[in-house]
Amino acid sequence: MLDLNGVTPIYIQIAEWMENQILNGTFQIDEKVHSQYTLAEMFNINPATAAKGLHLLSEEEILYTKRGLGKFVSPLAKTIIMEKRKSQTLTGLITDLVLEAKQLQVEDDELLEMIRKEMKQQKGEEI
DSSP: OOTTTSSSOHHHHHHOOOHHHHHHHHOOTTOOOOOOOHHHHTTOOHHHHHHHHHHHHHHSSEEEEETTTTTEEEHHHHHHHHHHHHIIIIIHHHHHHHHHHHTTTTTTHHHHHHHHHHHHHHHHHTO
């Protein structure tokens, strides 16, 4: 699940993994999430690294802390994650796509049609 030899820091991978768990419903609003020690054991990493990932999510208000009890999923966690990913991930992918289309001299209408076609395929619709 984690790429320990990749370029993305492990604590960021932990945070992204936790975000995915929230998005797919593994962790619900106000539910306690794994502790740094549980995450460290699960992924065979240093507890301080796991703590850094959890801290990042707390700073982004995806998680909140109940003193002495641990970290919990905030009520706005899904919204925050989706907005963050739209503004960062999708924007970056779109920028790369548009640059590549420009290099290949793909016209706007053709590119948009390619996107529509892929979206229909992903939804299982007839093309």
